[in-house]
Amino acid sequence: MTDVAMSAPTNHAPLIAADGVPLKLKLARTTRRMKWRAFLLTVPLVLFLLIAFVMPIGEMLYRSMHNPTGSNVMPQFSVAIQDWDGEGLPSEEIFKIFVEDMTAAKKNREVGKTIGNLATRVNYEIPGSRSLFTRTARKTKNIKEGPYKEALLALDQKWENPVLWRTLQRVSKDYTLAFYLAATDRKYAENGDIVSADPLYQIYLPILFKTIWMSALITLFCFIIAYPVSYLLSTLPLRTSNLLMILVLLPFWTSLLVRTSAWIAMLQTQGVINNIMVYLGVITDESRIQMIYNLTGTIIAMVHILLPFMILPLYSVMKTIPPTYMRAARSMGASGTYSFIKVYFPQTIPGIAAGTLLVFILAIGYYITPALVGGSDGLLISNLIADHIKKTLNWSLGAALGTILLVVVLVFYWIYNKLVGVDNLKFG
Amino acid sequence: MLEKTKTPGFIALLVATLLFLILTRSFAGTFGFLIVFGIPYFAMNDLPPYATLQEKIGKYAFLSVCTIIFIFLILPILVIIPLSFNAEPYFTFTEGMMALDPSAYSARWYADILRFGMTDPDGTENWWNDMWNNATWIRAMRNSFFLALVSTLLAVVFGTLAALGLSRPEMPFRSLITSLLISPMIVPLVITATGMFFFYGRTMQGIIPGYENGLAQTYLGLTLAHATLGVPFVIITVTATLSGFDRSLIRASQGLGANGWTTFTKVIMPLITPGMISGALFAFITSLDEVVAVIFLADVDQRTIPRQMFSGLREQISPTILAVATILVLMSIALLTTVELLRRRSERLRGLSPG
Structure with missing residues (x-):
């Protein structure tokens, strides 16, 4: 329709519809109406989220700067x-x-x-x-x-x-801006200048960097673990892989609290893993390893919890890679490793981008697992925010820390959107 | 042929297992060894005949690693099931449990789910009434299910409408609006909950009739919060169903004289129902599992199951938590099965899968 209208020679009179309105105008009107109709369908939800979600976050931003x-x-x-x-x-x-x-x-x-x-x-x-x-x-x-x-x-x-x-x-x-200064370990000096706080009192920036560093580590572990499994799942016959997929999806569907308590049962000093090791004689009863209520416990539990978010995108990308490519590379004389690096791996990069970004974004804001199994050195920035809101009641500082975390997450969400696109988010 | 090529491998596996048994003198260890190296052995049958020894070893190692990873994924979830039948108040296997002594097992923690918090757990009069109204876990379950049902309903109605709009080709600002609608899943829960704590609790004071003290510590506030968190899942699953949707079906139905409503109920609805149900189940389980917003917004009376587990794990760890966890695992299995069946049905309907 559009092509016809546009390719009509300009020296002719415009095409007219049966009711005398130019066809071009009519088409524009219809398109506009359809656009509105599509948009109107999303309006209820957009309004709902504005009130229930966006305005609360706006209030948090406001409170981080406004303290009357x-x-x-x-x-x-x-x-x-x-x-x-x-x-x-x-x-x-x-x-x-x-x-x-x-x-x-x-x-x-x-x-x-x-x-x-x-x-x-x-x-x-x-x-x-x-x-x-x-x-x-x-x-x-x-x-x-x-x-x-x-x-x-x-x-x-x-x-x-x-x-x-x-x-x-x-x-x-x-x-x-005093709370942003506090949240970034700076303060006003006696003469009003902004200086960084005494190294002894610097808590927030180190924790923020620790959170980012730990999220990166967790993402790396998830990637290393998820890659072979996703490869296996994508190459097996559909019936077998569907069965094995249950082993991935069941943890995904199981409550976070259930998995966290399961890891407490597994990792504590009187727990299953320590008992097995004592039973096998790997360690003695006195030298049981402290694996929980510290950084190790947090990392293990979070890797387990976030693993499905890495496996699912990797799997869905790997499933679309034809096995013939690898065979072609082999038949032309490439070794197994070489053809994997040069032919297979590059094709999985979209899945890697989707999985790593998603896991990283989810890890950086994690609260429950570090709060339960983190002890004192496994705490992340979210735990500090929650403490300021619920315990010390320094709401403005909590809001300022929250804003900083929000900015970090939104930057990565923006990258995710650019590289992967939110439309490609899928489960199962 | 296959059997012949496999025999040396089988003998190697047997010898290795025996060696392991003699060296460690532990049956449990040998059992683990058999799982990690035996399962890959039985999975090793699709290698091409020209595969070199190096490739065979590589494949074997790869399958062993995958077995270990699958065990890592599933073992913690399976381990809590026997642990919840512990007769002792510990989170660990006792000697009696290892020896399969029946007296080391007990269902007392399941009874404790009902009894904990009751005014008179041993009384006979009004026992059911007492349990229903006073037992802490029962109260938490009622709260959880009520919240999950109402918030899922909200999320599904709003989410499906929006997904229908988003999947239309003429939708304006699609990526912007999609990013907004998905963001409750991306924004850390602590931030969402903090914002809601301020906004629902303070700013909303006196705005809604009947809620003069704001929405904090009310079921309405919690429902709104959980519906918000469920929305992204509904959007994702319904748009995924609509992505394979043949839009000419709509034109066909309109061409045959159906009005908008008939087209929606007779053509669109039956095709997107599986997506809606999966989305609803996702939203349901998200709400059922959500604890951060509950920590920030709920009163003691509004504690949900995960909130109760959270404080249980922080204050007094008892196997009651594992009993509740076991029930939740069984429920996830049921939900997962439903979603899988729905997905296959949807794929079959759209002719995407061989079955």
Whole structure:
């Protein structure tokens, strides 16, 4: 239809449909309507995911930069302090507002607006400063009249420190990058510059790199294990390979928690593998190997859990490679190894790309298995995020770490999309 | 001919096994040796007659490696089944179990699934009522199945509609929308759960009538979360079914005078039903297995089976977990069988597979 309309000579009148509308226009209208119709079918799900999935993640991104503790606890002071130039100490006027706000905040019991909240927030920036705030807040109501500056300094000499006031000025702003700095092991120095934290306190970047490194290792192990199995499955007759495929698919369908508890039963010091080795005399009863609640346990369990995600894409690619190619190479004099490297392996690269990227993406965000079998040195970045959200309640830092992890994952998802395409994702 | 070429190999295998037995003096070890080297022996029959010795050894080693990998895949899952019948409260085989002593086995951990958390497990009055309402694991199972069913329904309805749109050739922004719809599977669960923890728990406060405190710690919130996580699976399986779909069937039905609805119910639906069911089963098992969102969003009353297992593995490890795990394994076997049968039926319907 399009070809006819386009190849019609331009000096002729346009082709007209039965109702007098030019055919070209009519075709364009129909195409547009069909496009809309296809699009409308996806609209309910897109809207659903926007509300149930995209907006929550958006909120996490927002919270990683937006922390209104300062202005919530001390509404007047947080505005006033912004006019201060950061030299020496703030003016008497600001001190007055500070004392008044402090006294008012002391009475506040609303969650998120108490002195305790502000003290915790400042404590993230200046460790050990928490008690100064709670102690001062108990006494500010006694300061009835000026000069406020002297009165406050009389309560505690620490208020003389300009670093404290500069930190308060920073904390009073609702939007901050402080949590991204903390999440990348950096901080504001006393003069306001960004410096990297004391090596002793550097936790997040090392854990992030460890997570990436471990995911890469797990992906490599999965690849080494999955390649021969997928090759075997793809070369066997369909009936046999379907039977063997069950051995791959059953773990895939079995609950993650079931597999993790199975590995605990297998690997613990009184577990099946240690018992077998003691029974066989490989090790003595006293020298049982600690294989779980550490890095080794995490790697073994995660390789087992993620293996099907490597086998399935490899298998589906290998199944399409005609065995005649290898035979042709052999008949022309190539050795087995040579024809494998030069003929077979290159054809499996799409499967390798799909499998490795998928396993890597899934491994990098893993939470449950490291939390259960990781002990203390098998922890990954996800465990730190969960700890900040559920235990230490430093939500903004948790959100900042989550954002960093999200960016890493999305980069790899983008690569996956470019190389493999999400449409090619299949199970079984 | 085949038998003749195999005889030397068979003798070699026997000699090797005997040697192994004499050297290690362990029957269990020899049994393992036989599995790892015996199975490849019986699988070695499709080598071409011109294969060199080097190739034969290579193939043999390759098959041994594959056997070990298959054992690695399946052994942990199989091992928990006998362990769950342990009479002792351990996660390991006792001496009595190794000696197949019947008194070392017991079904007490299965009874414990029912009894744990009951107000009066030994009472007779209202026992069933007590069990149904108070037993911790039973409560977890009810929560799990309720959540899984409702969220699967949501995921399948929305997912199938979207997949129908995505598989149309004229779909605009296809790759962008597909990436968005698949992303719940890709984005780490901790991130999704964190976002939901903030958004459902805080921002949604006072927006939905009847949920003034937000959606955290409600069944509605959990259902939305699990439906989100199930959507990618429905999309993937239904679009896979539609990829081999002959679109001229739609035109044929329209040409014969069927309207849109009739075409959908009589032509499209029967062909995509297997994909929908597989997608539904995937979504179901995803929800049944999901624990991170439950950790972040659920109340104590809303604990699901995996959540209960998670805290069980962290706090007091008891073989009850293995008994529950065994039940779950049996369920996965049933689900896997269903999916496999459906896949074959679908392939047969579309003429893709010899059977």
